[in-house]
Amino acid sequence: MKTDPEPLFERYLDGRITGAEMSELNEVLEHDEKVRSDFVDWLNLDAALAAMSHGWVAMEEIGPSVVRHSWIRRVAIAASVMLAAGILWFWQDSTRSCAVVAEQAGANGLKAGTRIRGERFELDEGTVKLLTRQGAELVIEAPAVFRFESPQRLRLEKGRLAAEVPPVAKGFTVVTPDGDAVDLGTRFGVDVPAEGDSEIHVFEGEVIATGAGGDRSLRGGDALVMNRGNGDARELRSAAFIQADELPALDAGLAAGQQARSRVATEALKSDPGLIALIEFDAGPRRPGLYRLVQGRWPGSRAAEFVEVGDHLRLEIGGDHSWPRLTLAAWVRLDHLGAPYQSLLHTDGWSEENPGQVHWMINGDATMRLALRENVLAAGSEEKNGYPDSGTPVLSEQGRWVHLAVVYDSDKGTVRFYLNGRFDRETRQSLAHPARLGPAQIGNWDRQDRKLSGRIDQLVVLGRAMSDEEIGEYYEAGSPYR
Amino acid sequence: MSPDEASHHRAFLRQFTANEAAIRAFVRRLVPARADADDIMQEVSVVLWEKFGSFRGDGHFRAWAFGVARFEVLAWLRDKGRDRLVLSEKIVDLFGAEAEAREPRLERQREALEQCLGEFAPEQRDLLMRAYQPGARIATLARESGRSEPGFYQWLYRVRKLLFDCVRSRLGKEEVS
Numbered sequence: 178m179k180t181d182p183e184p185l186f187e188r189y190l191d192g193r194i195t196g197a198e199m200s201e202l203n204e205v206l207e208h209d210e211k212v213r214s215d216f217v218d219w220l221n222l223d224a225a226l227a228a229m230s231h232g233w234v235a236m237e238e239i240g241p242s243v244v245r246h247s248w249i250r251r252v253a254i255a256a257s258v259m260l261a262a263g264i265l266w267f268w269q270d271s272t273r274s275c276a277v278v279a280e281q282a283g284a285n286g287l288k289a290g291t292r293i294r295g296e297r298f299e300l301d302e303g304t305v306k307l308l309t310r311q312g313a314e315l316v317i318e319a320p321a322v323f324r325f326e327s328p329q330r331l332r333l334e335k336g337r338l339a340a341e342v343p344p345v346a347k348g349f350t351v352v353t354p355d356g357d358a359v360d361l362g363t364r365f366g367v368d369v370p371a372e373g374d375s376e377i378h379v380f381e382g383e384v385i386a387t388g389a390g391g392d393r394s395l396r397g398g399d400a401l402v403m404n405r406g407n408g409d410a411r412e413l414r415s416a417a418f419i420q421a422d423e424l425p426a427l428d429a430g431l432a433a434g435q436q437a438r439s440r441v442a443t444e445a446l447k448s449d450p451g452l453i454a455l456i457e458f459d460a461g462p463r464r465p466g467l468y469r470l471v472q473g474r475w476p477g478s479r480a481a482e483f484v485e486v487g488d489h490l491r492l493e494i495g496g497d498h499s500w501p502r503l504t505l506a507a508w509v510r511l512d513h514l515g516a517p518y519q520s521l522l523h524t525d526g527w528s529e530e531n532p533g534q535v536h537w538m539i540n541g542d543a544t545m546r547l548a549l550r551e552n553v554l555a556a557g558s559e560e561k562n563g564y565p566d567s568g569t570p571v572l573s574e575q576g577r578w579v580h581l582a583v584v585y586d587s588d589k590g591t592v593r594f595y596l597n598g599r600f601d602r603e604t605r606q607s608l609a610h611p612a613r614l615g616p617a618q619i620g621n622w623d624r625q626d627r628k629l630s631g632r633i634d635q636l637v638v639l640g641r642a643m644s645d646e647e648i649g650e651y652y653e654a655g656s657p658y659r
Numbered sequence: 660m661s662p663d664e665a666s667h668h669r670a671f672l673r674q675f676t677a678n679e680a681a682i683r684a685f686v687r688r689l690v691p692a693r694a695d696a697d698d699i700m701q702e703v704s705v706v707l708w709e710k711f712g713s714f715r716g717d718g719h720f721r722a723w724a725f726g727v728a729r730f731e732v733l734a735w736l737r738d739k740g741r742d743r744l745v746l747s748e749k750i751v752d753l754f755g756a757e758a759e760a761r762e763p764r765l766e767r768q769r770e771a772l773e774q775c776l777g778e779f780a781p782e783q784r785d786l787l788m789r790a791y792q793p794g795a796r797i798a799t800l801a802r803e804s805g806r807s808e809p810g811f812y813q814w815l816y817r818v819r820k821l822l823f824d825c826v827r828s829r830l831g832k833e834e835v836s
Contacts, residue, residue, distance in 0.1 A: 187816050189744075191797075192692050199744040206750050217688060217754070217761060218768065222823055224687035224696070225769040228680060229776070230791035289676045432673055434666035 182212050186219045275325035276307040276315070282427035283476025284319065297324040300336065302477030304419050304427060311346035313360075315339070318419050319472055320371065326352070337471075339366045339418035342382075355404035356388030363397075366418035370469060373484070374404045378413055414484070416512045416576015416631050423577060429659035436475045442654035443635070451504075451641035453614070454494040458634070466490035468620065473634040474508060474578050474657040480634040481619070488629065489621040492522075494638055495614030503612040504639040505537050505547070506582035506595075506648070508655060511631035513572045517541045519629050521581070522636070523622035526615050533610035535617075537583065538627070543570035547583045547592050549612060555590070555605035567594035568602035576631065580652045584642045587611045598652025600645050614638070671711045674720040675704065680769060682724050685758055689732045689751050691744060697793060699735050703728045722759050729755040768826050775825035779818075787818055 185202045188194040194202065206213050274292035281287055283303030293307060300321040307315045310328040317323060321336020331338075332352045342349045342360045351358045351367045353375040358367050363382020369375045377386050378400040386393045388403045395401055402409045419427070430436075446455060458470060458479040466481075467488045473480035481490055511519060519539040527534045532551035540546055545567040560566050571581055582595040587609040594601040619636065620629040635655070643651070686703060687696040706727055714723055729751065736745055746754075776784055790800055790811075801811035 183820075184816075187812075187819070189691055190819075191812060191815070193812075194691070194744050196744060203747045203750060206746070207753070213753070213757075214761075217757075217765070218827075219819070219823065220688040221684045221765045221768055222772060222819065222826065223693070224684035225680070225772045226787065226791045226819075226822075227687070227693050227696075228683060229773075230788045288672065290679075428673070432666055432669045434663065437663070437666070 182215070183219075186216055190219065190223055274310070275328040276309040278305060279308040279314070280306040280424050280428065282424055283431055285476075293325060295325055297322065302472070304424060304472075304476075306421055306424050309346065309349070311349070312343050313346040313349045314341040314421050316419050316421050316424060319476070333367060333369050335369050335371055337366070337368045337418060339420050340364065341421060353403065356386060359385040359387060361385065365395075366414075368414075368417060370471075370484075372469070374402050376411065376414075377401050377403065378417070380413075380415075412512070412514055412630070414512045414630060415574060416510045416572075420575065426658040430657045431476070433659045435654075435657060435659065439475070439655045439657075442651060446637060446639075446651075449639065451639045453500070453638040453640045454492070454636075455638075456490075456492065456619070456633075456636040464490055464492070466618075466620070471632060473632070474655075478634070480510075480632040482632045483620045483629040486628045487621050490619040492617045492619065493615070494617055495640070497613075497615065498640075499533060499611035499613055500640045501587045501611045502640065502642040503535070503585045504582065504637070504641065504643040504648075505535075505585075506580065506639075506643070506651065507636040508578055508580055508634040509631060510576050510578050510634075511539065511572050511629070512576060513543060513574055514541075514630055517626045519631075520618070520620060520622045520627040521629070521633075522617055522619055522638075523627060524614055524617040526613065531613060533587075533613040535612050535614060539572065540566060543572040544568070545571045545581055545583065545594055545596075547585060547594075549585070549606075549610055551608070551610055552606050553608035555607045558604060560604065565592035565594075565604035565606070567596065569596065571596045571601075578634070578657055580655065582643070582648050582652075584648070585609075585612055586642050595645075595648045595652075597656075598649040600648075667711070671708060675707065678721045678724055679704075681721055681762055681766060682728055684765060684769070685725055685754075686728050686732060688754055689729075689746060690735065691746075693791070694793065695735070695739075699728075699731055702735075703731050706731065719759075721762065725755065725758045729758075764830070767830055771826045771829040772822060775822050775829065778825070783818065787815075790815060 182205055185194065185198055188198060189202060206216060274294050276293045278287050278289050278291040278293065280289055281303060284300055284305040285303065287300065287305050300317065300319040302319045304316060304318045307317065309315065315331065316339045318337040322334040323336060324332045326332055329346065329348060330350045330352060334354065338351060340349065340351065340360065341364045342362060344362050347360065347362045349360045353367060353369050355375040358365065358377045361383040363384060364380040365384045366378040366380065367375065377384060377395060379395045379397055381397045384395045386395055386401050386403065393401065398413055400411045400413045402411050446452060458473065458481050468490050469482040469484060470479050471482045472478065483489070505522060507521060518541065521539065522535065522537040524534045524536065527536060527550055529551065534550040536548040538546050546564050548564040554560060554563060554565065571579060580597050584593045590606040590609040592604045592606065619633060621627060682703065683700055686700050687693065690696050690699060707724055710727070714720065733748065733751060736748065736751065786800065786804055789795060790797065797811055798808055801808045804811065806814060
């Protein structure tokens with residue numbers, strides 16, 4: 178048989194094939210590999226068209242562009258369009274899909290493949306990645322409220338968004354209560370906190386910020402707090418935004434059951450006889466201090482976020498005891514700043530009269546430091562500043578959740594640093610006092626150079642030395658990634 | 660849902676959503692009408708979910724799903740398809756055996772289709788999508804677009820042919836570059 182098989186395909190597709198034609202089709206499919214391959218391609222096209230049509234809302238509802246010919250019809254449609262003129266814009270906005278959910282982690286109700294039009298979304302937990310019709314990639318973290326006004330215009334009432342905008346989607350605009358961010362082909366972030374002013378952070382390229390004070394051009398590395406006259410520059414919060422490449426690892430972590438594992442590990446810690454304090458933010462009364470509550474490592478969980486220079490959280494831990502051994506561990510998501518110090522835990526009693534008072538911090542070069550008052554480094558130590566520091570930087574340029582830990586043993590005179598469950602370095606002390614805590618702060622300590630920029634999800638203070646294995650297991654159980 | 664059930668559910672959803680288009684296209688390939696393919700696809704997704712517990716996590720989900728779908732299609736052909744004009748079981752088996760090998764190419768075709776469809780005038784695109792919606796009535800669409808019914812089928816054929824050629828030429832370029 179040498180006839181063109183395509184008409185047969187077509188009739189089969191549309192359910193109009195006859196018995197004789199069906200036998201012919203079966204025959205040729207069985208014996209001709211080329212025809213079989215073409216047939217598969219045609220049916221594949223058909224299946225894809227059918228899948229696309231599921232999310233389709235007919236254009237007829239929004240305009241007269243399909244129908245022509247009859248002048249009576251045309252008049253009738255013109256009349257109905259005039260009647261509908263008031264709601265026409267609404268139809269146009271709400272019936273076309275502006276974006277599709279490409280990926281998500283813990284954002285229940287917004288599963289991958291969901292088409293998004295002009296509806297208003299309240300995302301209570303999790304993180305979602307949307308792909309707009311023009312190809313802009315948007316990662317939005319809960320708690321968030323947003324709505325597309327068009328595929329090129331997103332109104333963000335609340336939440337945190339990281340955008341990657343290809344050249345074809347140039348002009349993509351994020352509308353916030355405090356002003357707009359108009360993209361010029363770039364990567365940028367917009368933070369609209371529940372309380373406080375909106376911020377724009379530009380990672381790469383250029384963004385125009387339009388607010389009450391006029392337009393401002395921001396370039397890679399610039400950040401701006403809006404709604405303060407013309408806006409105030411601020412340091413780039415590199416870790417504040419979940420970027421597209423982080424999402425799959427978060428989703429995989431959830432799928433692997435990490436959240437449940439973490440809960441079990443935390444419960445186990447609570448019954449550890451050595452536990453001095455476990456600082457969490459999910460339950461219980463709000464701890465005193467100046468900070469924001471934002472999403473933690475898990476969908477809907479809470480972490481403390483420190484943004485302004487004066488932000489801090491006050492603690493009262495360990496009373497007047499002395500601790501020969503001490504383990505400090507925390508899940509953090511910190512910005513990589515050039516600033517001299519970021520303060521993880523600073524005790525208030527830091528003075529000559531109180532040897533052993535603890536200061537745990539991140540240095541300007543992103544290494545981690547554990548300083549105990551009146552302790553002395555062993556001769557030949559590499560550290561030049563007189564305090565034990567980790568060997569490697571513990572913060573990356575683009576922030577993610579990291580697990581930091583340090584184990585102090587005054588009897589052995591050792592300080593051991595850990596990053597993401599892995600031993601980093603041991604520093605020896607020739608004079609090592611038992612550790613002392615008491616009133617302390619996370620975040621700003623002296624209102625000048627000791628601030629903190631980023632989130633803390635969980636901080637553990639343990640009055641014993643955790644082993645390498647324990648730290649490794651604790652990290653493995655608590656990691657949100659896979 | 661317990662945490663274990665939740666993660667089981669999520670693992671399934673992740674696999675299923677990643678492969679749904681491929682499974683759907685596979686089922687579509689084996690039965691003559693889209694409506695039948697939709698029915699069978701529903702059955703297939705239920706079976707996949709019920710049997711997901713016995714599916715070994717390290718195995719290849721899509722290949723496993725093709726196997727399940729093929730079984731469901733054969734059952735359907737023997738039952739409902741007896742009096743209908745359907746592909747022979749031999750062809751169904753052939754397609755089943757070839758499915759995995761064909762899939763990468765078919766996936767690229769489905770992706771290219773989005774772009775090809777973007778080159779169409781909005782009203783053409785709209786008409787095509789409406790013709791593909793479940794329960795679409797060709798006679799009505801033909802009348803509304805000022806065509807006879809055979810004329811509408813002709814138009815559908817031309818549009819599909821254009822898309823088919825567009826998809827192929829896009830893939831062709833891709834293979835060259």
